[in-house]
Amino acid sequence: MSDHKTKDTQDRILDSAELLFSEQGIAATSLRSITQRAGVNTAAIHYHFGDKLALIEAIVSRRIAPMNRERLKRLDELEAAGGHREIDIAELLRAYLGPVVAAQAEWGEGARKLGALMARLRIEQTDIEALFAHFQDLHDRYAKALARALPELGKDEAGERLDYATGAMIHLLMHAHESSESAASGLEQRFERMIHFLAAGFRAPSEPNTRHRFANPDVVDVVGRVAEQGART
Amino acid sequence: MSDHKTKDTQDRILDSAELLFSEQGIAATSLRSITQRAGVNTAAIHYHFGDKLALIEAIVSRRIAPMNRERLKRLDELEAAGGHREIDIAELLRAYLGPVVAAQAEWGEGARKLGALMARLRIEQTDIEALFAHFQDLHDRYAKALARALPELGKDEAGERLDYATGAMIHLLMHAHESSESAASGLEQRFERMIHFLAAGFRAPSEPNTRHRFANPDVVDVVGRVAEQGART
DNA sequence: GTCTATAAAAGGATAGAC
DNA sequence: GTCTATCCTTTTATAGAC
Numbered sequence: 042m043s044d045h046k047t048k049d050t051q052d053r054i055l056d057s058a059e060l061l062f063s064e065q066g067i068a069a070t071s072l073r074s075i076t077q078r079a080g081v082n083t084a085a086i087h088y089h090f091g092d093k094l095a096l097i098e099a100i101v102s103r104r105i106a107p108m109n110r111e112r113l114k115r116l117d118e119l120e121a122a123g124g125h126r127e128i129d130i131a132e133l134l135r136a137y138l139g140p141v142v143a144a145q146a147e148w149g150e151g152a153r154k155l156g157a158l159m160a161r162l163r164i165e166q167t168d169i170e171a172l173f174a175h176f177q178d179l180h181d182r183y184a185k186a187l188a189r190a191l192p193e194l195g196k197d198e199a200g201e202r203l204d205y206a207t208g209a210m211i212h213l214l215m216h217a218h219e220s221s222e223s224a225a226s227g228l229e230q231r232f233e234r235m236i237h238f239l240a241a242g243f244r245a246p247s248e249p250n251t252r253h254r255f256a257n258p259d260v261v262d263v264v265g266r267v268a269e270q271g272a273r274t
Numbered sequence: 275m276s277d278h279k280t281k282d283t284q285d286r287i288l289d290s291a292e293l294l295f296s297e298q299g300i301a302a303t304s305l306r307s308i309t310q311r312a313g314v315n316t317a318a319i320h321y322h323f324g325d326k327l328a329l330i331e332a333i334v335s336r337r338i339a340p341m342n343r344e345r346l347k348r349l350d351e352l353e354a355a356g357g358h359r360e361i362d363i364a365e366l367l368r369a370y371l372g373p374v375v376a377a378q379a380e381w382g383e384g385a386r387k388l389g390a391l392m393a394r395l396r397i398e399q400t401d402i403e404a405l406f407a408h409f410q411d412l413h414d415r416y417a418k419a420l421a422r423a424l425p426e427l428g429k430d431e432a433g434e435r436l437d438y439a440t441g442a443m444i445h446l447l448m449h450a451h452e453s454s455e456s457a458a459s460g461l462e463q464r465f466e467r468m469i470h471f472l473a474a475g476f477r478a479p480s481e482p483n484t485r486h487r488f489a490n491p492d493v494v495d496v497v498g499r500v501a502e503q504g505a506r507t
Numbered sequence: 508g509t510c511t512a513t514a515a516a517a518g519g520a521t522a523g524a525c
Numbered sequence: 526g527t528c529t530a531t532c533c534t535t536t537t538a539t540a541g542a543c
Contacts (some may be wrong), residue, residue, distance in 0.1 A: 052526080066398045069301035071518055082473055082527055087520060089526090160397055164390060164448075165299045201464065202471050204449065208441030214399075216437065231434065238475040245474030248467060283508080304536060320538060393510055394509090 051089050051099075053079040056151035059100055063158035067097065067165050092108050094167070101172050104144065105159070106154060109175050113141040116182060128190050131240040137183050137203070138210045142232050145214050156214020180204075187243065194247055284322050284332075286391065287313040289384035292333055296391035300398050312344070334405050337377070338392070342408050344373040349415060361423050364473040370416050371434070371443045375465050377445050388448020413437075426480055440471050 057079035072086050079085075090096045097106060115136035119128050145155040149255040152158065154158035162172065191199065213235055217228050290312035294303040305319050305326060322330045348369035352361055378388040395405065417433035422480075424432065446468055449462050 066299065066301050068299050072520090073518070082529090084521080084528070085526085093519075143434065160393065164393055164397070165302065172398060180469060198467065201467065204445045205468060207443035208443070209438035209446035210441070212437045212441035234431065234434065234481060235438060237481040238438060238478055241478030242471040242475035245471055248470040305538090306536070315511090317510075317539080318508085326537080 050079075050081050050085055053081055054086055054089065054096070055100055055103060056149070058096055059104070059151040059158060060153070062097075062100070062161065063152065063154040066161055067167060072096075091217055094169075096172075097162075097167055098169055100158075101162070101169060104148070104155075105162075105172065108140050108144050109179055112137060112179055113182065115140065116186060120186065128186065130187070130190060130243050131236050133183065133186060133190060134206060134236050134239055134243070138206065138236070139232070141210060142214065142228065143224075145217065146228055153218065154215065156211045156217070160211050160215070190242060194243075198247055205242070206218065209235060209239060283312075283314050283318055286314055287322065287329070288333055288336060289382070291329055292384040292391060293386070295330075295333070295394065296387040300400060305329075319327070330388045330395075330400055331402055331404075334395070334402060337381070338395075338405065339408065341377050342412055345370060345412055346415065347447055348373065349419060350452070353419065361419065362421075363420070363423060363476050364469050366416070366419055366423060367469050367472055371439065371469070372465070374443060375447065375461065378450065379461055384453065384484075387448065389450070391443050393426060393448070420476065424476060427476075428480065431480055432476075435476055438475070442468060442472060480495050487507055 054075060058075045061075055061078065073083060075096075076083050076085055079096070086093075086096055090099055103129060116133075119132060119136055141155070141159070145152065148155065162169075180200065180203060184196055184203050187199040188194055189198040194202075212232060217231070278483060291303070292307055292309060306316060308329075309318055310314050319326075319329060323332055328364040351365075352365060352369055374388070374392070378386070381388065395402075398431045413433065413436060417429055417436050420436060421427055421429040427435075446464060450464070
């Protein structure tokens with residue numbers, strides 16, 4: 042443990058920022074509220090990080106980048122160990138999603154809602170080009186691995202399904218705290234159930250070209266326009 | 275119908291707000307930027323709606339509430355038509371997710387990114403209790419229907435999987451504009467592929483109780499800290 | 508209903524003493 | 526490195542003329 046107060050202040054700011062960003066959103070969180078909650082001075086953020094964007098980047102460096110490195114590492118390990126055998130889908134999904142869920146489970150209060158934070162980083166346009174590139178690379182590598190394990194799929198459809206898996210995981214993380222079971226083991230079990238669900242989806246053969254409309258003919262009703270006719274209730 | 279300019283102004287504000295909210299986020303979007311883009315006066319929002327929260331509620335009333343009514347209506351129709359036959363999972367999922375995707379496809383420029391807007395409404399804590407209640411009801415009814423169609427599942431696990439489906443759909447909507455295929459039919463095809471993927475997941479039997487860790491032993495690496503840190507509360 | 512002007516508050520950022 | 530004080534900008538919101 043270092044005695045430097047510097048480190049402590051920086052970490053406190055990062056912890057506080059992570060928590061508030063994930064709870065309220067990045068744009069909605071003022072630097073003042075971050076320093077206030079961290080118990081440090083108002084000017085501390087600017088001294089230690091520069092500005093708000095730099096603070097976000099620091100959060101990414103501390104948490105998200107290492108997490109993504111772990112995800113890539115686990116893919117490396119699977120591919121190295123697998124040799125020429127085909128890799129199990131569920132194992133691939135665990136390698137892809139597990140480090141994220143693990144991170145949320147292990148981290149302290151500061152990132153209890155990692156899923157929300159990640160969702161926000163994706164949604165709120167934070168111009169962290171490096172982050173985006175990193176996610177892109179991760180996605181590509183896993184999409185390729187999945188396409189290899191499921192040759193019938195093709196890389197594009199594997200990539201699509203991988204996005205759905207990501208969306209599912211974000212929902213899991215965001216609702217994790219609502220679990221009625223004991224926090225830690227509950228999350229683990231829900232994760233396993235999610236993997237099971239997703240793996241079954243991935244194993245589904247690529248649909249030929251059935252054509253189905255997502256809308257009923259009278260869907261225009263949805264828009265709040267027209268279509269008063271023909272509605273039987 | 276009406277010649278009143280009032281209606282036009284209100285709609286222009288709503289269109290503009292929808293677009294900007296979905297692109298930049300609610301908190302990050304100023305009322306000024308909304309009126310500016312709508313080409314109406316700065317004070318118009320306050321005159322017509324009151325404040326920012328009321329504006330959000332107006333958006334919900336105009337778009338999201340009707341959309342959710344459609345989703346419930348389609349469930350009603352499926353249950354009525356089905357009688358005692360068991361309802362097809364894919365059909366249930368189309369009824370649940372279709373109206374959302376249809377809405378994004380049908381609506382004008384104002385809501386091109388409906389998925390993002392919905393995600394934001396969920397994530398950014400907008401205190402619209404009514405909206406939340408409405409989503410809750412929707413979720414419950416579909417979870418029950420799915421549990422009925424898949425008796426082995428149980429309502430809780432059906433509800434979990436339904437959340438994953440929602441997460442997947444949000445990803446679909448958010449990335450819909452990136453489609454390389456022609457916008458409309460591309461979305462339709464991707465939607466069908468997603469349904470196919472999700473339905474396969476839903477049909478997977480409930481996993482007994484295999485126990486798997488989502489983390490490798492050295493997952494602590496993910497956190498960027500070292501493992502000898504020891505236990506915590 | 509629409510506009511201009513402006514009040515009142517909050518946010519990001521910095522200077523300079525300690 | 527930390528603190529106080531402050532500047533500048535943006536934002537919500539309102540008052541009042543037209």
